[in-house]
Amino acid sequence: MTFYQHWRNVPANAWRWPNFSPAEIACRGTGKILVNADALDRLQELRVMLGKPLIVNSAYRSPEHNRTVGGARASKHLEGTAFDISMANHDPVAFIAAARKAGFKGIGTYPRSNFVHIDTGPARSWGDPFPARVSSFAPDQPPAREHLAESRTLKASGAAGVGTIGAAGVEVTQQALAEAQGAILPLMPYLDSLRWLFVALALGGIAVTIYARLDDWQRGRR
Template identity: 70%
Template structure:
């Protein structure tokens, strides 16, 4: 036995115990002009099923309309909105073709296309369509993939800092070697000038590594600002 259809003078009068559609609120489904609400369980069950299958929000542009509000907005005389069985859903975050296919799968039968206004009308029937269909999108919505975290081994910052560290250690090692050789026998004294040059090479490498690390940080910051 189908659940009874209930009408409320204002959406704030709907008790919490009577509302089970978690992704929607009475205010979203109520008449935009009067705040009245006709609670049609079958229609709302299908709307929630559509939301669940699509896995993304449904922006409800219009749902229930009181007769006076329907006249005020120029709605059809027998508009399904007055029965509480019709919904106008924005297509801003949906591919219209996929949306329609899913809506049909959950049991909606009536479809009105309003590409210039950016929404699609769906209702419980009878089965019919009207309006100009939405143009086919060349590229459907892509899944949002979170940016992969840079691993430590691949980090440009760590590579630059590592090079700077190795070069710094090398320069320090050269100084130690110079001191040791200075105290050694005279046969190795001619090597000391070459070690001094090697120390400056290590210092230059250390500075280059620091520069690479700084550049990588600045480049990452710029990419994050885009």
Template identity: 70%
Template sequence: MPTLTYTHWRDVPETTWRWPSFSPTEMACRGSGAIKINTEAMDMLQRLRNRLAKPLIVLSAYRSPEHNRAVGGAPASKHMLATAFDIAMANHDPVAFEAAARAVGFLGFGFYPRSGFMHIDLGPARSWGDRFPVQATAFIEETPPAREVLAQSRTLRGTGAAGVATVGAAGIEVAQEVLAETQDAVLPLVPYLETLRWVFIAVALGGIAVAVWARIDDWTRGRR
């Protein structure tokens, strides 16, 4: 497996770097700035990034022997060969991440749920640490703000009352015209119908007022 070594990540030629989702800075030793590039491991990491379709936050990649000792790494850590990566799980479901990493060819897995990252490397096949708790839902979906049930909506009640009253007032007016043209026996009812028509009009105006007040109140409470 081809491996390229540079004293500092700034020395990496742009023509050499072919992994668009990552940079030499991310892969360099956090202690010295030196970088070792294992092209097979980097190709696999890029395939994992493409498969997951979301960023990989690399906490640790290559480590110089001195830096590996300083951070308490294993004496034969794969980080010193640039074939291992520690990836934060902050933006990933660990179960889905592990499955994708295995699918692209990673064989070694270390689980660090308390520190929030997963170690992956080229192998040999093995695993250690306590697995991350299984999440019922990987990410909480955004839910729309609660809305009033239509049957309980103040606005609907107000506009409904206004509509019914308006129709009622119009019906009374039609009835008046019809009765006025019928027999004299029913003419005494016309004054009462006039009063009833005004009652319906008053109810309609009240319904409209309730609807307007409800919309203003909803606006002030952020229910738009």
């Protein structure tokens, strides 16, 4: 195990886990990081096995941050051997089966917060079961921008560009964050500004849509 006062201090040539970044594994409260190679090897193996991104809610925790969040005194997060993984893009049953296969023996389920805790400690499990789902994942829906692009009203008004950007901005951002979760951590201070920008674009799109529909109505197109 190797400890660094901040994840930015981790040498690039010392990091061998391609689907994760030091920022994702570091303590959320202090930026400190304890690199446990064995645990990270298992996490990388799990990522390859599942074939889709793992959204890491929490990995290493410094003692001070662990106290702040009310973590257990002997939490495996303190050892860098535990990871809390979001189930936003995973079926919990399939995820837990794969995690056990990758060598994670400690399994904690938190359906209300929609994540699963995994660690390399002794075999044990806790938490409530996830509710049954109609399917493993939510049914696919065409992106909002595609619905808008096909709108007769927007086509007629020539406002498809503005409406599409406004409604799809947040959707596109969420997809990008899920695929490049580690890379955006340095951008955290700017996310509030980006959020308000997308809100403004969405409101502009709504206004244009309302205007276009009123115009359609006046012209007897509805």
